[in-house]
Amino acid sequence: MRAFLDENFLLSNDTAVRFYHQFAKDMPIIDYHCHLSPKEIYEDKRFNNITEVWLYGDHYKWRAMRANGIKEEYITGNASDYEKFLSWAKTVPMTIGNPLYHWTHLELRRFFGIEELINEKSAPYIWEKTNDLLKNDEAFTVRNIIKKSNVEVICTTDDPTDSLQYHQKLQECDDFPVKVLPSFRPDKGLEINRDGFLSWIQQLEEVTGISITSYSTFLQALRSRVEFFHSVGCRLSDHALDTVVYEETTTKEVETIFAKALNGHKVDECEERKFKTLTLIYLGEMYAQFGWAMQFHMNALRNNNTKMYKILGPDTGYDCMNDSRIAVALVRLLDSLEQKGALPKTILYSLNPNDNHVIASIIGSFQGDGIPGKIQFGTAWWFNDTRDGMVAQMKTLANVGLLSRFIGMLTDSRSFLSYVRHEYFRRIVCNLIGEWVENGEVPNDMELLGNIVQRICYYNAKEYFSF
Missing domain, CATH: 1.10.2020.10 (uronate isomerase, domain 2, chain A)
Incomplete structure (x- = not known):
């Protein structure tokens, strides 16, 4: 019987032990999606x-x-x-x-x-x-916790209206070597029917100095913020596409839809899909121009408990997996960008593991441009962030695509102690590949497989984001 959490925790064979201790354990961490506070990092809370x-x-x-x-x-x-x-x-x-x-x-x-x-x-x-x-x-202190965890890059999640003042201040700190970079999360600008949309538009006007009186000026304001975020080091966007939509439309149609919303009216479901479709395509084109990666977090069903939502608000533990179909709309969205020659590097996550093979097969339809793993099947997310969930995601990717080009783990966390999740993930990666070796499914080539382990743990992400 093994001791709980011994040095070979989650490593079930000798090959896995070698992979972890020789190749994975000491790799730096690139945490390319989290919800940490840049203010708390700057203030060294x-x-x-x-x-x-x-x-x-x-x-x-x-x-x-x-x-x-x-x-x-x-x-x-x-x-x-x-x-x-x-x-x-x-x-x-x-x-x-x-x-x-x-x-x-x-x-x-x-x-x-x-x-x-x-x-x-x-x-x-x-x-x-x-x-x-x-x-x-x-x-x-917060900064020393981060350094102790061997973190090299942190990408926070930031609204387009954010001043990014703490990111800018951190870049002036010579005594803190960790890069803390913003990520562009324009969800509030896409939810045209949600309460607060017009107040968010007002905030966007204030930070850009652009009077948003039409859809074209709205896009101009978004571009202004993308340019600003890029100047502060942003190289990723992030979208909570709880329901993936695609609806053929024209700029003229969406101008009318946007004007309707600006006048305080709700738009119908078809109009909402048209607005989101055209806006996502515009944003995707911009991300490609700036060399960013685009993240889609799909199939979450949020704020299910109305009683508790009214008391506590969002992000308080009352969400679940959704089971909406994603394939057709997602493919059409990606294909629209591809036809324009403007499909950026893209990372796809679904909260529903039933989508694993769907995503793994979709990404293979849009790889190219000489970029290894240009379209990524993102790491097991949220309710799938378990040993079984991680293994299922990686096995699916290996079966249908290239696990060797996978950009690996992120914390998606609000806690500065969550970096142990990278250790957890790395042990699971090593055990999975170690099992393949032990079963004679892959050669016992430590140079080849050790390199793949290190790429999944660190180098793939570093190269993918050009950090």
């Missing part, structure tokens, strides 16, 4: 206690706590930070089989040197030790 760094904003943990019968007061409510921590400590033993169990204990070990299992009994000790380190040890 210190956390008052473990609850702040662990539980504030972490809807993965909130969902588990609710499933364990914890009252909302001890999750997002007015309970003290210690009471919330105790509630999480009571929940962790119940998460066996969920990656949260592994991630939680990896974070305790890698950052705090704590090997005790967290539970209600050990909670007081863990609370005291972690808080003492967070408050008093210089290794636990």
Whole structure:
């Protein structure tokens, strides 16, 4: 029987052990999609206690706590930070089989040197030790946590109206070698029927100085922000395409649709699809011009619990997988850009694993331009960010495309301790390829396979984004 979380955790054979310790373990991290705060990085924030760094904003943990019968007061409510921590400590033993169990204990070990299992009994000790380190040890400022994790690049998620002031300030910090770059997330500008669309348009006017009185001036304002983001180092966009749409239209039609929305009227579903289609094509053309990569996060069904949405708002743990069909609309969207010679590097993620083979086959239809892995099947996302989910995504990619050109892992996290997820992923990659060697499915060529492991862990992403 092996010890829990030993040095060969998740590595089931000797070849996997060699891959991990010789090739993967010490590779730098490129975290090309996350939700970290550039302000907190610039200010080199210190956390008052473990609850702040662990539980504030972490809807993965909130969902588990609710499933364990914890009252909302001890999750997002007015309970003290210690009471919330105790509630999480009571929940962790119940998460066996969920990656949260592994991630939680990896974070305790890698950052705090704590090997005790967290539970209600050990909670007081863990609370005291972690808080003492967070408050008093210089290794636990945000920047030092990032450096300890061997992070080379962080790409945050930023609205087009953001000033990016903290990204600019970070670029002036000679004592912090990590690149913190923005990503362009224009979701609010695409959701023409959503409450807040007109107020967002006003914000866009303010930051660009462009009076948005028509669809053409709207596009002009978006271009202005893409140019600004590019000047601050942005090389990625990101779109939450919960439902993928495509509808043939003309600029004249969309001008009329946009004018209708500017006058405070809702547009119908067909009009909304036309607006989104033409705007996404325009944005994709711009991304290609600037050499950016475009990310599509698809098939999420968000804010399902109306009662709790009214109380807590979005991103609080009440989302799930959607099961809408994506193939036809996605192919037509990509093909429209390809026909213009303007399809940028693109990364496709779906929250529904039933889409795995669909995505893996679609990307093969649009590879080219001499760019290795130009169109990527993005890493297992959100509810698929598990050992089984990662293996399923990589096996599908290997079966249908080129796993060797995969750009690998990201945290998609709001927590500065989440970099252990890269370790988790790397162990899984090494074990998967190690199993193929042990089974005689691929040659025992350590030079070839070690290079592929390192490319998946680091080099593919570095080359893909030109970091």
